[in-house]
Amino acid sequence: MAALLPTASGTPAATEIPVEPPAGMRRRKWIPYALLAPGLLWLAVFFVYPVFQLVMASLWDPSGSVETGYTFAWAFSNYADAWEMFHVQFLRSLGYALITTVVCLLLGYPLAYAIAIKGGRWKNLMLVGVIAPFFTSFLVRTYAWKAILSDSGPVVDFLKWAHLLGPDGRLLATEFAVIAGLVYNFLPFMVLPLYASLDKLDVRLLEAARDLYHGPVRSFFRVTLPLSMPGVIAGTLLTFIPSAGDYVNAQLLGGPNTQMIGSVIQSRFLVVNDYPIASALSVMLMVTILVLVTIYVSTAGTEEVV
């Protein structure tokens, strides 16, 4: 997994001679563990335990309720029920996340390339431009999108004027609005890792490719793209994973036909109070993403990644 980090660089020197550490060094072997301890403790309390709780809750007896209390019953039927009820939203979420990731990659790669390779002295300013949205809350920005895409908003007005949208047409509550919101919100997570790996690209390698009969397009596919794969992998993961589980965009910009699994889980937990189904959905989402990511990372080939 180290290859996911765009900053992980180089292979270790081929001839590294193991050196016996001096006595004083050996005695401090506990130091790495001491450094790990606070983080591990944090994860144990706020991640491992809640996940354990979630898995347990997904197996509770579904006949219970918040009022009467739940009993643990190895109720695997919760998963079947959850799938039965919400597979549409579940698959839709994965589909939206996939489209979002692809659009982010197509928009983000040229942007990251331009900043890293052609940015010159504007590099830092352009990076600030990419990060600037983070200075405002995620929620506020999505509300702003709601205003922009609203039925009486400027975008709809323009599209109607240009006859690209019928007189009753709207953007809000469409798939377009949800995916546009997702793309907007997660684009920086694609751009930053891509930038980090493209910024390290030695432009002399591109000169070498040109010298060896490769035009700009071929140089890109044989040299630039393979060498930026760590950034592509990190960027696509950072975009796909959160957008698959996102519910804010679907909630604010979408309608009943664009509901995503995140919204379902949220409403099952907080509105319907159906804990077993909500937990089962959460676990399904988590496991599905984990499996997809594992397949993706192993086929995208960390082999090519230096």
Next chain:
Amino acid sequence: MTDQDLCIENVTKTFGGFTAVDDLTLTIPDGSFFALLGASGCGKTTTLRMVAGLEEPNAGRITLGGLDITRMRPYKRPVNTVFQSYALFPHMSVEDNVAFGLRRKGENRAETRRKVAEMLDLVQLGQYGSRRPAQLSGGQQQRVALARALVNNPEVLLLDEPLGALDLKLRRQMQIELKRIQTEVGITFVHVTHDQEEAMTMADTVAVMQAGRIEQLGAPAEMYEFPASAFVANFLGQSNLIKAEVTGQADGHVTVDAHGNRLAVPAGRCRVTSGTALLGVRPEKLHLADGPDAVPSGHAAVQGVVTDASFTGVSTQYLVRAPWGSELTVFVPNSGIANPALPGTEVAVHWSPAHSFLVGS
């Protein structure tokens, strides 16, 4: 002159206000080992990059075998480069690096494999084909870079300080290796270097560049023995340069007055024949004698005092202070007979006039 000569005609290249290459004209004969020698910033690498197509000249023309390649895209030129930093593709094996150009040229697979294997053998890396560049030493990486360029059988191979990153011993070894390979493949090599010894060891023809222009061009021995200017005399090996006034010419010699010493230089070895000049003699062509009486007849001589003697193994290097204050460097081969002259000893420094030369000051 054959058909595949590389001609650079009146080429100028400026970067902002800086003129890197200044109206350069140069013909590099087909099949020669040509060295562009100069200090950093003299325009030698820029010249090379213009031939490779990585820079475009502001003015002038570059032709290869009569074909104008001045504005041809680099990936269309029959020219390949060994880069200073090697620029090996880190994500590919050695084999894939070497095959990179061939695959693009549409060679069939079997042919590519055969050529790559053959080339790796030529640079003695036959067993390293499946390794990644990062797993090789600097010298091995250098040879991969050479193989990657050479395998395409270019009309001209450009080498940009290819040995600069190697240690001295490896550099010597690679110099001989490169020379051997060039003889074997017969491709024109244009070698850019700031190391005069490297240029002289390897090249048939050396062009000394300074400030974007060619200072002198010729065979190494010819240039060493009779440099065109004080710059070349100092850049190519060491020289003792003595300030002198030309006083006249007599039976095939130019006579000069150097700080009161009347000296003669054969007319054929004078770049200038009037005014103030510099009389030059290489340190290994100076000899020491105990006094004026011991100077062989026909030799020119000046008196001096030994100020330093350092033993270097093959020779002893003396510094001798001349009466006018400057110091002359004298290399005396260590053939094991004479006792070394100690600092403070009065000596006569003498040389055969045929070994001296006169250049403009």
